[in-house]
Amino acid sequence: MKKTILAILLFLKKRSFLGRAFIGMIAVGLLFNNFIPDFWFGVSVKNPKKLTIEEICTTPLNKLPLYFIVDKAQPLKIMQRASQHESDSLLKKLGNLPADLFVGIENYCYLVETKIKNNDTTFSGIYYPVYSEKQVHDSPNALASNLVSHVIIHDTKITEHNLENNKYFKDSLFQISGKFSGTTIGDESYKLLTNNGYNISKNAIVLNKGSHPMSITSSALWILFDVVFVLLLALSFLPLVLLFKIFGIPANDTDQNPQGFAQVANNESLS
Known part of the structure; x- marks a missing residue:
């Protein structure tokens, strides 16, 4: 077992210092931002709760659950207002109506998010504010x-195909839910939405739709794997002399011939 761990450490040690440091930061970020929060959510909450927008607005940010509906x-x-082509198509279906009649089409409001890829803009997701049913009922045709929106949904798992003919919003399984970012809306997202005509509260929150909590077992296993991996990365920064000493494997001239000792460790692990 010791020889196997040492072989892994020697393998990691061959990677660059900055590369290992970068991978370590990612692993620590996943541990504290994903695996541990999901584990505690599963232990304490278990299933996402339902909260109205009124309840969300009156609940302190640190009291809001990680996932909720x-x-x-x-x-x-x-x-x-329908385009001429859409209107002509609808008129044919509806029968003999006045030629100047343009039929209105009901559409959902959302903002397409794009990113630059290969020097071109590509579809990456959508933002859309949601409102309480009371808000909409009290202000018809608003x-x-x-x-004013207090809850913003950000969905990066959607495709352009899902948006055709409002299929995304009309899906029978459509639900306004997701993972809470933990803070109020950021300046960049706020500007993006307000610049496109949305009335967004400065205290609005963002839910990342499509994110689901991991099970307690899965999150516990990921925590264990992540902790072990981070510990191995940390040990890989130690000098070779110290590593061989820790694992009780004799080594000579470790500073002068590290590759040779890596080979020694590999040979020993095979014996």
């Missing part, structure tokens, strides 16, 4: 600029 809420729908 936004209850009695909906994205904003507005009536848009525009996005008329209603």
Whole structure:
């Protein structure tokens, strides 16, 4: 066992100092931002709770659960004037109606998020504010600029195909839920939404839709794997002389011939 661990350490030691440090930071970030929070969520909460927007607004940020469902809420729908092509198509289906009649089409309000890839913009997700049913009921036919949103949904797992004909929002399994970012909306997202005509509260929160809590067993296993991996990375920064001493394996001239000792360790592990 000692020889196997030492062989792993010698393998890691061949990687660059900065490379190991970078991988270590990622592993620690995953541990404290994903695996441990999901484990405690599973232990304490178990299943995502339902919270209304009114409840969300009156609950301190540090008291909001990691995952939750936004209850009695909906994205904003507005009536848009149909294009000539859409109108002609609908008129054919509906029969002999006045030629100048343009039928309104109900669409959901969302903002497409893009990123630069290979020197071109590509689809990467959508943002859409959600509102309490009471808000929408009290302000019929309101525009996005008329209603203040306190909850923003960010979905990076959606595809452009899902958005065709509002399939995404009309899906029978559609639910306003996700993982809470832990803070209020960031400046970049706030500017992006307000610059596109949305009325966003400075205290609005963001839910990352499509993120689901891991089971207690899965998160515990990932925590164990992550901790062991980080410890191995940390040990790989120790001098070879000290590593061989820790594992009780005799070595000579370790400073002068590290590759030779890596070979020795490999040979010993095979014997």
